[in-house]
Each structure stands twice: as structure tokens, then as C-alpha cells.
Amino acid sequence: MTGTRKAVRDAVDAQRPAGAGLDARLVVERGAFRLDLRLAAAPGDVVALLGPNGAGKSTALRALAGLLTLTDGHLRLDGVELDRTPAHARPVGVVFQDYLLFPHLSAVDNVAFGPRCHGVPKAEARAQAAAWLERMGLAGYGSAKPRRLSGGQAQRVALARALATHPRLLLLDEPLAALDARTRLEVRAQLRRHLADFEAVAVLVTHDPLDAMVLADHLVVIEDGGIVQEGAPADIARHPxxxxxxxxxGLNLYRGQAGGRTVRVEGGAGIAVTDKLTGPVFVAFPPSAVTLHRDRPDGSAVNLWPCEVAGLETHGDRIRADLTGELPLAADLAAVAAAELDLRPGATVWAAVAAEKTHAYHA
Known part of the structure; x- marks a missing residue:
């Protein structure tokens, strides 16, 4: 969140009544799986739930929407208990991964559907829907059926449909997953602008770190049904x-014991760092900080380990080498450098990392 945007929201928050926003503890048991997740967000906040498949992200979203019953916990929105409120009666808007637009309705009637369900007369609902489509940059597409819309256009219609009921909680389930890479870039930027103007709470479910980093103010990382880390996107990116x-x-990460400026990790390898710490710590450094050599290099490199190439992958104009050995790690290097080193699975190399390229922090 930018400083200006945060200052405006802080000023608005100071005028809101206590209890505004989302306060939830979601406990859902489904067979052997148990979700236990605490969420709190103020109006205007965008929270991203990030995690691998099966972590519990979609379960949390369905519980917030009222599509799953809580086994335990609570769900309060603007101070109102919603635990037993049926899905259709909750002030919640949902944008599904596949949008789920009504195929037989035009774009304007898709968006007008929500207001009509809330008792708004047809003509007024259609006028509101047309205004939402214009706001989404779709003023000329009101009469188009979903099959005539591109993926990006359909996503914006789905967002307009969710916002047209003025929800106090907006849920976005992998909203960009169905888009191709080029469209995704454009729609992500548009979605970021719309979320910046949204005055209630938004919860985004994604497994894409870029979507989470760009769109959210606060990240909640879930693994195996529980929170493993949460905080501002920049903090999580720097301190995984x-x-x-x-x-x-995209970082190499190790946990170990620090004694001064050396960290001893599991397996016995030592990593020299510039941060002077003691006790349990994490050490992280990017693959781009690793240099590879076929022969042991001369000089005073402190962090130097013999490794074997386990695999190679192409990432744009870079090569990612996965290395095993005393300290398993990933290294990124230019394709020409990989060719000069004759890198291939099974090749032995020396990996070096300057101490100043590492970052150590308390576990």
C-alpha cells in the first residue's frame, strides 16, 4: 500500500465505529482435513490467502461465503454475526475462478441480477448495471452474451456483478487463473485499481505469488489448514x-544456529553472513547471488561448497541449476555462462556466495 493511500485509509478508519471490518476464526473439519484460520481486516483492506493446492484456501473462501458450515469459531462482519446467516442473505460478493456468468443473459442483465434480487426495479437495476459496466471500461458490451466476451471482459463483468450489490465483503477465487499471460497482466492492473477504490473488505484466494504481491495489502500464507506466516507482502518476500x-x-532458504557471523545449518554446512546473531535463525539469498565454477576458485571466498548438478531449467534468458551436496541450493546464470561451464545433470561444480549477498534473521 502506498503511503498516500495508507494515510487516507488510516484517517477514514479513525472515523469508523468499533468492530467495522472482518473478524473471523474459521474452523472447518472435512474428513481428515481441518482448517483453523484466524482472519481480521479493516474496511478497505485487501487480504490474500496464499498457499499450495490442498492448503485450505478454497475451504476458507467457501466458509466466508456461507457455502460451508463452520465446525467451530466465529464470523463477524462489521460487528454482525454471520455464522448462521445463509449464503444468499450475507452482504458478500463473490468472483469465481470461472466467473459463472449466466450464459443466457447479456452482460448488463448479468450485472443487474444482484440488484434485482435485492428488490431494485428492473429499469433501475439495468441503469445501475450499465453504470458499473462503464466503470469497468465495458460501456459498449452491455448487450453481449458471455460467449461473445473475451476472458478479460468476462472477468470484469463478473467483478461488476459482485460489486453491484455493494457487498461488505468481496471474495475473489483465483480471479486471474483463467486468463492467458498477456491478458492477465492487463487485467491484474485493472483489478488493482478497482480494489484500491473498494471501501469494504476484500479477500483474494490465489496460488500465484505475483497476484498476491501486487493486489494485496496483507498476505496470509496457509499450509495444511493453518497459517504459517502472515504480514505485508514486502516483509514476507524478504523474510520467508x-x-x-x-x-x-525465489530464494534459497536455510534454518540453522547462529554464532556470531556464522550459521550452522542442518547437515553441518556453515554459511558466513554479515549479520551478527545468536540462536535459531533463517538465512536466505537469491539464486542470482550464486556463482558456479568447474574448478575450486582461488581467492578468499568464505562461502564455497562442492555440488553436483541435479537438474537444469530455462527461465527466460536465464538457466536455473538445482544443485545437491553439502548445501543443496539453486543458482541462476546466463545461458552463455551455463554453456561455457558445460553444465549438465551429474556435473560437479563449486558454488560460491558472498557473505554480503546473504540475509540472516531470527527464526
Whole structure:
């Protein structure tokens, strides 16, 4: 969140009654799986639930929407208990992954559907829907049926339909997953603008770290039905606390014991760092900080480990090398450098990382 945007929201928050926003503890048991998740957000906040498949993200979303009954816990929105309120009576808007637009209705009638269900007369509901479509940049598409819309256009119609009822909680279930890469970039930017203007709470479910980092003010990372880390996107990106998060943000991550400026990780490898710490710590560094050598390099490199190439992947104009050995790690290097080193699975190399490229922090 930018400083200006945060200052405006802080000023508005100061005028809101106590209890405004979302206050929930979602406990849902389904067979052997148990979700236990606490969520709190003020009006205007965008919270992203991020996690691998099966972590419990969709279960949480369905519980918030009223499509799943809580086993335990509570759900309060603007101070009102919603635990036993049926889905259709909740002030909640949902944008589904596949949008679920009514195929037999035009775009304007899809958007007008919500206001009509709330008792708004047909002509007024259609006028409101037309205004929402104009706001979404779709003024000329009111009469179009969903099959005539592109993926990005359908996503914006679905968002307009969810917002047309003026929900106090907006739920977005993988809203960009059905889009191709080029459309996704454009629609993500548009969605960010719309969410910046949304005055209630928005909860975004995604497994895409870029969507979460760009769209959300607060990240909640879920694994196996529980929270493993939460905070501002920048803080989580800089201080990952699980392998899953480190992989998402593109960092090598290790846990170990610090003694001064050396961290001893599981397996016995030592990592020299610039941060002077003691006790349990994490150490992280990007794959781009790793340099590879076929022969042991001369010089005074402190962090130097013999490794074996386990695999190679192409990432744009870079090559990602997965390395095993005393300290398993990932290294990124230019394609020409990989060719010069004759990298291939099974090749032995030396991996070096400058101490100043590492970042150590308390576990």
C-alpha cells in the first residue's frame, strides 16, 4: 500500500465505529482435513490467502461465503454475526475462478441480477448495471452474451456483478487463473485499481505469488489448514519462514544456529553472513547471488561448497541449476555462462556466495 493511500485509509478508519471490518476464526473439519484460520481486516483492506493446492484456501473462501458450515469459531462482519446467516442473505460478493456468468443473459442483465434480487426495479437495476459496466471500461458490451466476451471482459463483468450489490465483503477465487499471460497482466492492473477504490473488505484466494504481491495489502500464507506466516507482502518476500514461501519468492532458504557471523545449518554446512546473531535463525539469498565454477576458485571466498548438478531449467534468458551436496541450493546464470561451464545433470561444480549477498534473521 502506498503511503498516500495508507494515510487516507488510516484517517477514514479513525472515523469508523468499533468492530467495522472482518473478524473471523474459521474452523472447518472435512474428513481428515481441518482448517483453523484466524482472519481480521479493516474496511478497505485487501487480504490474500496464499498457499499450495490442498492448503485450505478454497475451504476458507467457501466458509466466508456461507457455502460451508463452520465446525467451530466465529464470523463477524462489521460487528454482525454471520455464522448462521445463509449464503444468499450475507452482504458478500463473490468472483469465481470461472466467473459463472449466466450464459443466457447479456452482460448488463448479468450485472443487474444482484440488484434485482435485492428488490431494485428492473429499469433501475439495468441503469445501475450499465453504470458499473462503464466503470469497468465495458460501456459498449452491455448487450453481449458471455460467449461473445473475451476472458478479460468476462472477468470484469463478473467483478461488476459482485460489486453491484455493494457487498461488505468481496471474495475473489483465483480471479486471474483463467486468463492467458498477456491478458492477465492487463487485467491484474485493472483489478488493482478497482480494489484500491473498494471501501469494504476484500479477500483474494490465489496460488500465484505475483497476484498476491501486487493486489494485496496483507498476505496470509496457509499450509495444511493453518497459517504459517502472515504480514505485508514486502516483509514476507524478504523474510520467508517455510520452503514453500521461499520457493514462491525465489530464494534459497536455510534454518540453522547462529554464532556470531556464522550459521550452522542442518547437515553441518556453515554459511558466513554479515549479520551478527545468536540462536535459531533463517538465512536466505537469491539464486542470482550464486556463482558456479568447474574448478575450486582461488581467492578468499568464505562461502564455497562442492555440488553436483541435479537438474537444469530455462527461465527466460536465464538457466536455473538445482544443485545437491553439502548445501543443496539453486543458482541462476546466463545461458552463455551455463554453456561455457558445460553444465549438465551429474556435473560437479563449486558454488560460491558472498557473505554480503546473504540475509540472516531470527527464526
Amino acid at each position: 519462514r517455510t520452503d514453500y514461501i521461499a520457493h514462491l519468492v
